[in-house]
Amino acid sequence: MNWEQQQQKMRDIASELLTNGKVDMIIGYEQASVNGKAAPAFITSPEEIQTLVWNDKCENMLAKYALRYKGKQIAIVAKACDARAIVGLMVEHQFPREQIVIIGMVCPGMTDERGRIYESCQVCRHHNPPVYDHFVGDAMEEGEYKLSPTMAKIDAMTPDERWAYFTSQMKKCIRCYSCRQACYLCYCNKCFVDRNQPRWVARTTDLSDNIYYHLGRIMHTAGRCVQCGACERVCPMDLKIWYLAQKVSDDCKELYDYDAGLMLDEKPALADYRLEDSQKAFVD
Amino acid sequence: MSVISYKMLQKANMADIVNRWMKDYDVIAPVKYGMAMEFRHIDDPKRIYLSDGNSIKTPKEFFFPQNDELFEVRDGEVQAPISAKPTILLGVKSCDVTSFPVMDKVFINEHYVDPYYKVRRYNTIVIGYACNKPDDGGFCTTLGISPAHNEQCDMFWHDIGDAYLIDVVTQNGSDLADGLPDASQEDIEAAYNAREAIEAMMPPEFDLADLPDEKTFFEAPFWNEVYQRCIGCGTCTYACSTCHCFEFYDERTKGSVKRYRNWDSCMYALFTEHASGHNPRPTQKERVRQRFMHKFCYYPINFGVVSCVGCGRCVRQCPTNVDIRRIIKQACDYGREVATSVE
Numbered sequence: 134m135n136w137e138q139q140q141q142k143m144r145d146i147a148s149e150l151l152t153n154g155k156v157d158m159i160i161g162y163e164q165a166s167v168n169g170k171a172a173p174a175f176i177t178s179p180e181e182i183q184t185l186v187w188n189d190k191c192e193n194m195l196a197k198y199a200l201r202y203k204g205k206q207i208a209i210v211a212k213a214c215d216a217r218a219i220v221g222l223m224v225e226h227q228f229p230r231e232q233i234v235i236i237g238m239v240c241p242g243m244t245d246e247r248g249r250i251y252e253s254c255q256v257c258r259h260h261n262p263p264v265y266d267h268f269v270g271d272a273m274e275e276g277e278y279k280l281s282p283t284m285a286k287i288d289a290m291t292p293d294e295r296w297a298y299f300t301s302q303m304k305k306c307i308r309c310y311s312c313r314q315a316c317y318l319c320y321c322n323k324c325f326v327d328r329n330q331p332r333w334v335a336r337t338t339d340l341s342d343n344i345y346y347h348l349g350r351i352m353h354t355a356g357r358c359v360q361c362g363a364c365e366r367v368c369p370m371d372l373k374i375w376y377l378a379q380k381v382s383d384d385c386k387e388l389y390d391y392d393a394g395l396m397l398d399e400k401p402a403l404a405d406y407r408l409e410d411s412q413k414a415f416v417d
Numbered sequence: 418m419s420v421i422s423y424k425m426l427q428k429a430n431m432a433d434i435v436n437r438w439m440k441d442y443d444v445i446a447p448v449k450y451g452m453a454m455e456f457r458h459i460d461d462p463k464r465i466y467l468s469d470g471n472s473i474k475t476p477k478e479f480f481f482p483q484n485d486e487l488f489e490v491r492d493g494e495v496q497a498p499i500s501a502k503p504t505i506l507l508g509v510k511s512c513d514v515t516s517f518p519v520m521d522k523v524f525i526n527e528h529y530v531d532p533y534y535k536v537r538r539y540n541t542i543v544i545g546y547a548c549n550k551p552d553d554g555g556f557c558t559t560l561g562i563s564p565a566h567n568e569q570c571d572m573f574w575h576d577i578g579d580a581y582l583i584d585v586v587t588q589n590g591s592d593l594a595d596g597l598p599d600a601s602q603e604d605i606e607a608a609y610n611a612r613e614a615i616e617a618m619m620p621p622e623f624d625l626a627d628l629p630d631e632k633t634f635f636e637a638p639f640w641n642e643v644y645q646r647c648i649g650c651g652t653c654t655y656a657c658s659t660c661h662c663f664e665f666y667d668e669r670t671k672g673s674v675k676r677y678r679n680w681d682s683c684m685y686a687l688f689t690e691h692a693s694g695h696n697p698r699p700t701q702k703e704r705v706r707q708r709f710m711h712k713f714c715y716y717p718i719n720f721g722v723v724s725c726v727g728c729g730r731c732v733r734q735c736p737t738n739v740d741i742r743r744i745i746k747q748a749c750d751y752g753r754e755v756a757t758s759v760e
Binding site for chain 1: 646650652655685738
């Protein structure tokens with residue numbers, strides 16, 4: 134099934150869901166007004182179904198919006214990573230399974246304005262939505278673990294070079310928090326950077342404040358992150374930060390053999406304790 | 418605006434003249450940054466990168482920095498250095514040039530003068546630069562700004578191939594251009610034909626005269642939809658050439674307290690959260706509405722101009738395509754609809 138065939142099938146499903154009143158809203162994608170991109174769409178009437186699109190520009194993480202419509206019956210056009218994110222949120226008891234119809238899209242990967250496949254998609258292992266109500270596309274073979282180009286570069290560096298690279302990225306941050314806002318895991322009622330009585334993190338773009346913010350956020354996603362890459366894609370300053378997410382996820386995989394968002398009945402790695410957990414996970 | 422004179426500067430000679438200026442001025446100009454450009458303090462004029470398109474961040478940060486240290490209290494002594502080096506801001510596109518007088522209305526007005534902003538602003542010579550190819554998302558012409566609009570600056574440069582044609586607009590500009598040859602009538606005409614060509618490429622997208630009144634605008638039904646995709650990041654406000662909201666923040670270290678003025682953003686929940694926990698803008702709908710109402714309704718009421726120059730940064734940089742053009746067009750359509758139904 135190609136993109137267009139998937140798009141047609143997705144529209145048919147969406148149309149059926151809305152027409153028969155099974156859902157109040159479809160969250161999917163429509164054509165954006167610039168950059169040849171797609172943008173999130175919120176469809177409530179069957180007449181609008183034709184605006185829904187499915188192509189290699191559907192890069193937005195839609196699971197984030199599900200948090201806004203708690204209590205409503207919604208359907209989400211979910212790439213494999215969106216579907217895993219939805220599963221992760223269900224595991225964290227954010228909404229019940231019955232509330233969301235997952236239109237699971239098999240996804241070969243998304244591309245940027247210049248047609249280059251995103252790094253997070255290049256190394257993605259899970260192209261098929263693991264949990265779904267509708268499966269759209271021909272199942273792809275699940276990939277093997279691949280080191281991302283950035284990770285490979287970091288691995289080859291000395292500690293000093295790594296620090297230099299890391300700080301060169303952190304210096305660029307303008308603290309707009311778009312990475313936090315795009316991340317479906319960042320749903321704390323009060324983010325640690327917004328705590329101001331007393332203030333936890335300074336609000337300047339000083340290097341140490343930027344580092345504290347990014348590392349604090351990334352560590353908080355350890356064992357929960359599905360490595361969708363939304364944090365890096367939304368960054369207006371083009372910071373390389375996704376490799377940090379990949380690193381903490383890789384560590385969870387190595388220590389606990391845990392991949393986030395694959396199963397509804399498994400607790401996140403760091404929320405669970407088992408006797409057979411690797412000793413490496415404990416501080417001596 | 419009336420022009421004092423037209424001068425020519427061969428591109429090959431630009432580094433020389435900038436080097437000359439650097440003896441007396443701090444020069445800030447665009448340099449290459451990834452696929453785009455960024456305004457930076459220049460130490461080597463060869464790094465200056467004048468091109469089509471716009472910088473990711475706006476040059477407003479040189480008058481109104483993201484983190485502005487206002488004063489320091491050390492050992493009981495308050496130190497508040499309010500000074501600025503004479504500066505030349507080179508290569509500013511027409512939209513950004515126009516944004517400065519819009520920002521001036523907040524920081525330098527009859528009720529209040531902000532000394533930090535004022536000293537930087539008044540010590541800066543602004544050299545504008547014509548867009549020959551507007552970025553996707555820009556809509557300056559809709560707001561009455563030409564992409565080659567030499568108002569509100571000291572000098573304005575047009576790229577005419579091997580050379581820049583310079584409109585000298587003020588005495589400061591004239592002093593800087595001292596020694597440059599006069600431009601020929603042909604070159605002046607070529608630059609102005611280019612200006613007309615680019616204006617023709619950007620027909621107005623809506624007419625602000627159609628905007629509804631404050632109450633109608635505020636209560637319009639489209640707000641229930643346009644906010645939906647917004648994820649509440651501050652990118653649009655940080656990228657904006659006219660957004661100017663700020664907060665204060667004190668940083669205490671041993672023996673010293675520094676007070677900073679930091680950019681803030683109406684897109685954040687924290688922006689309006691009261692100490693009690695009550696938030697008068699409880700959801701993203703109210704926050705998105707505020708941003709557009711501020712620019713196109715409250716700012717005109719308070720200062721007589723819209724607080725938008727059509728640079729298009731928010732349109733290009735928004736990760737979810739919240740498009741200001743589409744929203745204001747919707748507001749104009751709604752305004753017309755309401756006006757017609759009243760008649």
